Amino acid sequence: METWQAIDSLRVVRSFAARPLEADHLRRILHAGRRTGSSKNRQDWAFIVVRDRAHLAELSKVGPYAGHLAGAAAAVALVGSKRRDRWDLGRAAQDMVLAAWELGIGSVPATVYELELASRLLGLPDDQECPYLLSFGYPADLEVLARPNRPGGRKRLEEVVHDERWGERWAELGR
Amino acid sequence: METWQAIDSLRVVRSFAARPLEADHLRRILHAGRRTGSSKNRQDWAFIVVRDRAHLAELSKVGPYAGHLAGAAAAVALVGSKRRDRWDLGRAAQDMVLAAWELGIGSVPATVYELELASRLLGLPDDQECPYLLSFGYPADLEVLARPNRPGGRKRLEEVVHDERWGERWAELGR
Numbered sequence: 001m002e003t004w005q006a007i008d009s010l011r012v013v014r015s016f017a018a019r020p021l022e023a024d025h026l027r028r029i030l031h032a033g034r035r036t037g038s039s040k041n042r043q044d045w046a047f048i049v050v051r052d053r054a055h056l057a058e059l060s061k062v063g064p065y066a067g068h069l070a071g072a073a074a075a076v077a078l079v080g081s082k083r084r085d086r087w088d089l090g091r092a093a094q095d096m097v098l099a100a101w102e103l104g105i106g107s108v109p110a111t112v113y114e115l116e117l118a119s120r121l122l123g124l125p126d127d128q129e130c131p132y133l134l135s136f137g138y139p140a141d142l143e144v145l146a147r148p149n150r151p152g153g154r155k156r157l158e159e160v161v162h163d164e165r166w167g168e169r170w171a172e173l174g175r
Numbered sequence: 176m177e178t179w180q181a182i183d184s185l186r187v188v189r190s191f192a193a194r195p196l197e198a199d200h201l202r203r204i205l206h207a208g209r210r211t212g213s214s215k216n217r218q219d220w221a222f223i224v225v226r227d228r229a230h231l232a233e234l235s236k237v238g239p240y241a242g243h244l245a246g247a248a249a250a251v252a253l254v255g256s257k258r259r260d261r262w263d264l265g266r267a268a269q270d271m272v273l274a275a276w277e278l279g280i281g282s283v284p285a286t287v288y289e290l291e292l293a294s295r296l297l298g299l300p301d302d303q304e305c306p307y308l309l310s311f312g313y314p315a316d317l318e319v320l321a322r323p324n325r326p327g328g329r330k331r332l333e334e335v336v337h338d339e340r341w342g343e344r345w346a347e348l349g350r
Contacts, residue, residue: 003277006178007207007270023347030336032182034329036269039286043330048337055339079341087307090265094211095182098273102178111214123340132262154209155218161205162223164230165298166254172198 001102010098013106013144014068016137020051021073025103029076029136032099036092044084045092048077048122048130055121059133062118066110066133073137077122077130086131093134106139176277185273188281188319189243191312195226196248200278204251204311207274211267219259220267223252223297223305230296234308237293241285241308248312252297254305261306268309281314 021029026049033047050056051074059077060070069075076096078089097107110133112118118130139145163170196204201224208222225231226249234252235245244250251271253264272282285308287293293305314320338345 001178003176003178003181003273004203004207007274008210010210010212012212027332027347028179030332032179034332034335035183035185037185037187037284039284041328043335046335046337046341048339048341049345050339052339085261085306087261087265087268090262091269093262094266094269095273098178098270099182109212109214123342125341128341131260153216157202157205157209160209160218160221162221164223164225164227166221166223166300166303167298170224172202 006098006101009149010101011144011147012108013137013139014108014135015140016071016073016106016135017140019073019138021105021136025100025105026074028103029096029100029105032095033076033092036095038088038091042088044080045089046079046128048079050075050077058121059118061114062121062133063111063113066112068108068135069110069133071137072135076134076136077118078132078134079122079124079128079130082127082129089132093132096134100136104138104145105136106144107134107136109134181273181276184324185276186319186322187283188312188314189283189310190315191246191248191281191310192315194248194313196280196311200275200280201249203278204271204275204280207270208251208267211263211270213263213266217263219255220264221254221303223254225250225252233296234293236289237308238286238288241287243283243310244285244308246312247310251309251311252293252305253307253309254297254299254303257302257304264307268307271309275311279313279320280311281319282309282311284309
């Protein structure tokens with residue numbers, strides 16, 4: 001899949017088939033996170049793979065919108081040092097979800113609201129935290145992989161792009 | 176370019192050819208940011224395109240490692256609400272740099288240390304801030320686009336992946 005196609009067609013998948021991820025597919029996703037660039041190349045991250053069904057169910061309680069974890073084929077907990085900007089984790093997550101999408105694997109992020117619960121479930125050291133997890137799996141509904149983008153699902157380009165300074169209309173929009 | 180190839184081969188480019196970005200290429204990069212998923216689909220971001228040479232030079236003073244902005248064909252300032260987690264901005268940035276890479280365009284992020292200076296140069300409202308900018312341009316040295324990954328440039332998979340809980344070795348590493 002071409003890179004632009006993956007970026008443009010990627011959508012959230014919350015409902016997954018029961019079968020586990022193929023080992024090569026999981027490894028590819030983890031390598032995508034590992035390969036990501038980071039501030040000063042610090043690579044201040046750990047990726048905890050969770051596949052145990054009971055463990056996934058426990059982790060689905062870390063936030064109000066994390067229920068999808070219970071049905072994931074695998075989750076990847078994104079872990080970094082406490083009080084660090086989460087920009088780098090966001091970059092690694094995007095690489096992982098795009099690499100997955102190219103393989104026909106859907107994903108959805110979960111924001112962790114209960115950081116202490118997540119730390120306990122994942123056995124984290126005191127200086128680490130898990131602000132996000134990603135659910136992965138082959139979609140329950142394979143049609144989602146080819147579904148066209150929903151109109152209005154994103155703001156229009158002219159709403160988010162400014163030219164040189166805030167509030168200045170980008171000159172090339174009409175071209 | 177296949178998605179995995181873009182993720183795996185992406186490298187930082189700090190030195191750019193003088194020619195401006197083609198309009199279609201710049202638009203593609205901005206659409207990649209716009210298309211990115213965000214927490215609750217908030218899309219709490221603005222992308223300010225900077226191409227004016229004097230403006231780029233001013234922005235290159237926002238941090239100790241931001242000098243590359245002065246030589247960029249274009250920069251994109253990533254703007255979001257103050258006190259917001261930067262995870263979403265990181266995801267949008269990764270989509271932009273991958274979309275650019277597929278088009279033969281290099282990039283490098285700049286961390287903003289002088290947030291007030293950046294706000295003034297970009298004319299931001301009080302509730303917005305710009306923690307990062309991205310420099311884009313066709314590489315001065317085109318050979319960089321096909322250069323193999325530097326050995327040791329990233330931690331090994333077994334250093335960053337854990338199985339179920341922190342410190343547990345991932346079982347499939349050897350397979």
